[in-house]
Amino acid sequence: MKSPSSLEFLAEALRRLPGVGPKSAQRMAYHLMQHDREGAAMLGRALNQAVEKVQHCALCNTFTEHEVCEVCSNPERDKTLLCVVETPADQLMIEQTMTYKGLYFVLMGHLSPLDGIGPKDIHLEKLIQRASDGVVTEVVLATNFTNEGEATAHYISENLKARGLKVSRLARGVPVGGELEYVDAGTIARAMLDRRAT
Amino acid sequence: MKSPSSLEFLAEALRRLPGVGPKSAQRMAYHLMQHDREGAAMLGRALNQAVEKVQHCALCNTFTEHEVCEVCSNPERDKTLLCVVETPADQLMIEQTMTYKGLYFVLMGHLSPLDGIGPKDIHLEKLIQRASDGVVTEVVLATNFTNEGEATAHYISENLKARGLKVSRLARGVPVGGELEYVDAGTIARAMLDRRAT
Ligand SMILES: [Zn+2]
Ligand SMILES: [Zn+2]
Numbered sequence: 462m463k464s465p466s467s468l469e470f471l472a473e474a475l476r477r478l479p480g481v482g483p484k485s486a487q488r489m490a491y492h493l494m495q496h497d498r499e500g501a502a503m504l505g506r507a508l509n510q511a512v513e514k515v516q517h518c519a520l521c522n523t524f525t526e527h528e529v530c531e532v533c534s535n536p537e538r539d540k541t542l543l544c545v546v547e548t549p550a551d552q553l554m555i556e557q558t559m560t561y562k563g564l565y566f567v568l569m570g571h572l573s574p575l576d577g578i579g580p581k582d583i584h585l586e587k588l589i590q591r592a593s594d595g596v597v598t599e600v601v602l603a604t605n606f607t608n609e610g611e612a613t614a615h616y617i618s619e620n621l622k623a624r625g626l627k628v629s630r631l632a633r634g635v636p637v638g639g640e641l642e643y644v645d646a647g648t649i650a651r652a653m654l655d656r657r658a659t
Numbered sequence: 660m661k662s663p664s665s666l667e668f669l670a671e672a673l674r675r676l677p678g679v680g681p682k683s684a685q686r687m688a689y690h691l692m693q694h695d696r697e698g699a700a701m702l703g704r705a706l707n708q709a710v711e712k713v714q715h716c717a718l719c720n721t722f723t724e725h726e727v728c729e730v731c732s733n734p735e736r737d738k739t740l741l742c743v744v745e746t747p748a749d750q751l752m753i754e755q756t757m758t759y760k761g762l763y764f765v766l767m768g769h770l771s772p773l774d775g776i777g778p779k780d781i782h783l784e785k786l787i788q789r790a791s792d793g794v795v796t797e798v799v800l801a802t803n804f805t806n807e808g809e810a811t812a813h814y815i816s817e818n819l820k821a822r823g824l825k826v827s828r829l830a831r832g833v834p835v836g837g838e839l840e841y842v843d844a845g846t847i848a849r850a851m852l853d854r855r856a857t
Contacts, residue, residue: 467705467712468722474705475676477698479690485678487748492677493706494713494722495767500675501706507665507672508691508703514665515692524666524692550685569693 468494520591522584523549523567532565539563543592544601545617547571547610555603563601566591571604571613583613585620592626599627606633666692718789720782721747721765730763737761741790742799743815745769745808753801761799764789769802769811781811783818790824797825804831 468490475486493501517523518530525531532538532552542563546552552565568583580586592600600621604610618628634652635644666688673684691699715721716728723729730736730750740761744750750763766781778784790798798819802808816826832850833842 467709467724471705471709474698474702477691477695477702478673478676478687480683480687489676489678490709491722491746491748493675494709497675498710500672502710504672504675505703505706505710507669508699508706511665511669511688511692512696512700512703524689526665548689550689 517569518567521565521567522569522587523552523565537562540596541598542601543597543599544603545588545614546603547605547613551603551605561601564597568604568613571607571609572616573609580616585617588617589620589624592621593624597626599629602628602630606631715767716765719763719765720767720785721750721763735760738794739796740799741795741797742801743786743812744801745803745811749801749803759799762795766802766811769805769807770814771807778814783815786815787818787822790819791822795824797827800826800828804829 471493472483472486472490475481475489476483478486481489493504514526515524516526518525518533519528520533521530523530523532527534539562542561543566544552544555544561544563545566545568546555547568547570549567552567555561555565566588568588570578570583572578572580572583591597600617602614602617604614604617614630618630621628632655633648634655635641635648639648641649669691670681670684670688673679673687674681676684679687691702712724713722714724716723716731717726718731719728721728721730725732737760740759741764742750742753742759742761743764743766744753745766745768747765750765753759753763764786766786768776768781770776770778770781789795798815800812800815802812802815812828816828819826830853831846832853833839833846837846839847
């Protein structure tokens with residue numbers, strides 16, 4: 462006995478999704494065919510549409526359906542500031558803080574030599590070009606405070622400073638609401654070194 | 660700032676997959692657009708094809724691309740035996756044991772009154788019709804040995820026996836290779852009650 466080939470093909474294709482193994486791919490395929498054919502058809506349409514329409518912003522590299530994204534084409538934004546983030550989700554988090562009115566550059570990842578992710582994969586040339594437009598005066602590095610994010614920030618910083626650009630990094634320290642007892646020692650050590658006059 | 664609508668639509672559609680919440684849907688959408696557009700296109704094709712082609716076997720109710728599935732149309736199978744399983748995956752497990760040469764009926768679920776899953780959802784009428792074809796002499800209930808599977812087996816058994824059909828159930832007992840010390844008490848109790856002369 463074999464599964465019908467359309468179902469096998471569907472289960473195989475579902476495995477292209479990150480975090481989906483053979484068992485869950487089969488479960489998903491059965492679920493869609495048994496309980497949610499409308500959802501399956503909708504997902505099929507969504508995939509086709511996204512593949513066709515979603516591209517990268519010519520300026521900031523984020524996902525957009527236009528040549529230049531909404532943020533980059535917003536005349537209200539401060540064009541002298543460029544904030545570098547790893548992902549569109551990170552950009553969204555910063556937007557939600559309402560503390561930043563400049564523009565962005567989205568790396569779509571971070572350096573990870575062991576995984577073969579180098580400067581080209583995080584679009585370093587495009588970032589250097591973007592930051593060298595003569596209007597940007599400061600680049601704010603807002604990559605994650607993980608090992609990879611820190612290494613990425615360091616690498617970008619060296620490259621941009623070599624071109625005479627002013628580069629800053631989000632401050633590290635004890636999180637707002639953080640109780641020292643529950644904050645890790647590395648964070649406290651960093652907060653001590655970076656302490657500010659009050 | 661907003662995500663482009665094609666991406667939002669894709670993330671929304673991915674949530675139709677079982678076990679996929681908003682965070683992983685977004686991660687999947689980003690992953691496909693950034694790293695695997697070919698996979699996205701392939702999944703789109705697979706979904707469209709499955710929605711179009713996959714149907715239920717007129718005889719056994721499993722998924723198939725034909726009116727009647729491969730197993731049901733195989734002349735080598737013993738048409739007097741009908742094994743009732745919950746899912747195509749369960750059927751596959753039984754096929755792999757090479758111990759059964761009869762036909763199947765796939766419920767595509769189990770009774771679960773609390774979830775609103777009743778006799779109609781497990782295609783009881785279709786099963787009764789199938790089992791009453793005058794050729795089937797024994798129905799083997801191979802639903803899971805969970806509460807729902809047991810209740811489903813009981814319900815089906817009552818219905819088929821009322822129509823004069825012979826009904827059996829897979830044996831319960833200590834699993835092959837099972838050490839009594841590590842087998843739960845309920846299983847041992849059942850194995851004791853069902854003990855067989857040697
Ligand atoms: Zn942009
Ligand atoms: Zn069949």
